[in-house]
Amino acid sequence: MTGIVTTDPIVSRAPPPRHALALASAIGAIACGALLAATIQSSLMMTLVTQAIITAILATGVGFLIRQNGVVSFGHAAFYGIACYTIALALKLGVMRVEFAILLALALPTALAFLLGLVIIRIPGVAFSMLTLAVGQAFYEFAMKARHVTGGEDGFSVSLPPAILGIPTAWFQNPHSMFVVSWSVLVLIIFGLALIAASPFGRLTVAIRENEERARFIGYRTTLPRVLVLTLSAFVTAIAGVLFTLYNTFVSPDVLHWTLSGSALIMAIIGGPRLIWGPALGAIIFFFTKDIAGDVTEHWQGIIGVILIVVMLVIPSGLGGTLAALWQRRFGHG
Amino acid sequence: MLVQILNGLVYGGLLYIVSVGLVLIFGLRRIVNFAHGSLFMLGAYVGFSVAAMGGFWGALLAAAIVLALVGALLDIAILQPLQREDPIVTVLVTFGLLLILEDFAQFVWGKDFLKSPVPTMFSGSVLIFGESFPVYRLVVIAVAALVALGLSVWLRLSKIGLYVRASSADPLTTAMQGVNTDRVSVIVVALGAALAGISGTISAPLLALSPSMGSYILIESFIVVVVGGLGSFAGAFIAAIVIGQVHNLGLVYVPWAATMIPFLLMVGVLIWRPTGIAGSHV
Numbered sequence: 017m018t019g020i021v022t023t024d025p026i027v028s029r030a031p032p033p034r035h036a037l038a039l040a041s042a043i044g045a046i047a048c049g050a051l052l053a054a055t056i057q058s059s060l061m062m063t064l065v066t067q068a069i070i071t072a073i074l075a076t077g078v079g080f081l082i083r084q085n086g087v088v089s090f091g092h093a094a095f096y097g098i099a100c101y102t103i104a105l106a107l108k109l110g111v112m113r114v115e116f117a118i119l120l121a122l123a124l125p126t127a128l129a130f131l132l133g134l135v136i137i138r139i140p141g142v143a144f145s146m147l148t149l150a151v152g153q154a155f156y157e158f159a160m161k162a163r164h165v166t167g168g169e170d171g172f173s174v175s176l177p178p179a180i181l182g183i184p185t186a187w188f189q190n191p192h193s194m195f196v197v198s199w200s201v202l203v204l205i206i207f208g209l210a211l212i213a214a215s216p217f218g219r220l221t222v223a224i225r226e227n228e229e230r231a232r233f234i235g236y237r238t239t240l241p242r243v244l245v246l247t248l249s250a251f252v253t254a255i256a257g258v259l260f261t262l263y264n265t266f267v268s269p270d271v272l273h274w275t276l277s278g279s280a281l282i283m284a285i286i287g288g289p290r291l292i293w294g295p296a297l298g299a300i301i302f303f304f305t306k307d308i309a310g311d312v313t314e315h316w317q318g319i320i321g322v323i324l325i326v327v328m329l330v331i332p333s334g335l336g337g338t339l340a341a342l343w344q345r346r347f348g349h350g
Numbered sequence: 351m352l353v354q355i356l357n358g359l360v361y362g363g364l365l366y367i368v369s370v371g372l373v374l375i376f377g378l379r380r381i382v383n384f385a386h387g388s389l390f391m392l393g394a395y396v397g398f399s400v401a402a403m404g405g406f407w408g409a410l411l412a413a414a415i416v417l418a419l420v421g422a423l424l425d426i427a428i429l430q431p432l433q434r435e436d437p438i439v440t441v442l443v444t445f446g447l448l449l450i451l452e453d454f455a456q457f458v459w460g461k462d463f464l465k466s467p468v469p470t471m472f473s474g475s476v477l478i479f480g481e482s483f484p485v486y487r488l489v490v491i492a493v494a495a496l497v498a499l500g501l502s503v504w505l506r507l508s509k510i511g512l513y514v515r516a517s518s519a520d521p522l523t524t525a526m527q528g529v530n531t532d533r534v535s536v537i538v539v540a541l542g543a544a545l546a547g548i549s550g551t552i553s554a555p556l557l558a559l560s561p562s563m564g565s566y567i568l569i570e571s572f573i574v575v576v577v578g579g580l581g582s583f584a585g586a587f588i589a590a591i592v593i594g595q596v597h598n599l600g601l602v603y604v605p606w607a608a609t610m611i612p613f614l615l616m617v618g619v620l621i622w623r624p625t626g627i628a629g630s631h632v
Contacts, residue, residue: 088438088441088442135617135620135621136620138624139620139624141437141438142381142382142437142438142441143382143576143580145382145438145441146382146572146575146576147572147576147616147620149569149572150569150572150573150576150613150616151613151617153569153613154609154610154613154614157609157610157613158609158610160609161605161606161607161608161609161610162606274565274569278445278449281442281445285442315453315457317449317450317452317453317456318449318450318453318454318457320446320449321446321447321448321449321450321453322446322450323446324442324443324445324446324449325443325446325447325450328439328442328443328446329443332439
């Protein structure tokens with residue numbers, strides 16, 4: 017039996033070389049990011065790239081849910097926006113230090129995703145997409161209506177203290193330094209998600225994605241792993257919300273609107289959700305397309321719609337998937 | 351109080367006409383059209399443009415015909431070729447279509463809100479038990495009731511109606527009995543789109559027209575369809591009427607929470623019955 021090889025204690029104790037390679041490339045990617053920030057002088061360019069990277073983290077969360085669960089969420093802006101509003105409101109009311117506010121901003125959407133997941137994760141396929149759209153929009157409506165707390169449609173600016181964890185807050189608002197921060201966070205998230213996807217838990221969730229009934233037949237409980245994938249994906253999304261709030265120092269209901277969820281989803285699809293880094297690639301492509309198309313025409317929304325349809329029909333594995341396939345054909349199995 | 355219930359009926363009726371198009375398409379094809387709200391929006395704009403020359407009935411007819419054609423095109427060009435794919439592919443492609451149609455409406459009619467006048471023949475109000483109520487809103491209720499009635503009769507008596515009902519109960523057995531869904535689906539999708547267009551036209555004088563009005567009604571009709579049970583006509587009818595009432599009563603009595611009530615209702619129903627009020631499958 018081939019199982020003997022994998023259960024061999026010597027093999028399982030030694031760190032798998034793939035992980036070492038992944039760690040090395042993660043460190044390399046962070047270094048490249050720092051180098052990039054040092055070379056690009058244009059502040060305008062850097063602002064665009066930094067925004068793209070923060071949104072790439074959001075798209076990574078959405079994509080991870082598709083990759084491990086096979087369900088498509090139209091409501092991730094809720095987790096993102098709740099993280100934004102948690103920091104903003106905690107500081108506005110002056111109830112806690114900014115460090116605790118950040119922790120709470122990560123914990124609240126994660127806990128919400130877990131509880132919500134227990135209700136909605138059993139609902140399969142397209143109905144799940146419809147539900148996430150409706151649930152996500154409920155938070156938007158709430159932020160619009162609860163004017164006395166959230167400032168309604170106008171939103172409000174976030175008053176950050178001069179330093180966060182000893183780091184000057186100005187660093188988070190400067191596009192160059194914030195790029196290095198968000199890029200490093202993105203790389204670490206992708207690295208962490210890759211480890212999780214390769215773990216027994218990650219493989220179980222893929223098995224459930226492929227055939228939930230069979231996974232149940234061989235004795236696994238399937239609901240909890242799926243809820244945990246949603247929770248993890250919401251956690252990643254909340255990190256993006258925290259970075260956005262530190263960078264922009266302003267929140268408005270836009271961070272909860274379903275168009276943000278929809279954009280993140282489009283990024284994930286364009287980049288290819290079967291790869292953990294695909295959605296991030298998609299986010300960068302999305303932002304540059306929007307920027308270039310925005311200069312030429314007002315119809316970038318229609319253009320994005322056309323791109324989405326073309327990608328869905330022509331290259332369902334996304335641009336990332338196509339690139340990975342080309343790479344493998346050129347250099348063999350790496 | 352009676353006026354409030356009637357207002358709830360107006361909204362519930364509109365919601366039902368939009369939602370029933372989703373139910374028709376889901377029943378036959380097991381897919382959800384994310385561009386359905388955009389068809390509603392297009393119906394409102396087409397009606398708005400035609401009403402200036404052709405009057406109310408002309409607008410209604412034009413919206414129904416134009417949207418039926420759009421629906422037929424949608425089925426032939428997108429839904430049929432994607433039938434063998436995972437339903438989620440159709441969701442994403444129709445989502446792309448939503449973005450394109452919104453952009454199109456913005457291009458043709460502009461970004462700003464447009465206001466459609468109440469047709470002159472239905473202007474003014476009547477007294478109902480001593481309270482005044484706009485005639486036009488009564489017309490909307492009547493149209494919604496006619497559509498609901500006509501559709502039920504059609505589903506009950508026509509051959510296509512039989513196929514749709516059979517397919518929404520059990521698509522596999524229906525296909526084994528020799529029903530070719532492709533042949534009926536053009537008519538069914540065209541009908542669903544025409545209904546969205548009609549409800550867009552009749553709701554135009556009650557709402558402000560904007561390219562994004564479609565996504566609002568899309569989300570509301572998703573709530574109706576999910577609460578009612580995907581693929582269930584009776585469920586969608588009950589859910590639309592109930593949501594119309596709670597939405598409207600909420601606006602009157604708890605305005606700050608009104609928009610949240612349908613969502614809370616939906617979450618409550620789903621905890622109680624994950625497949626919706628009348629749904630046996632999802």
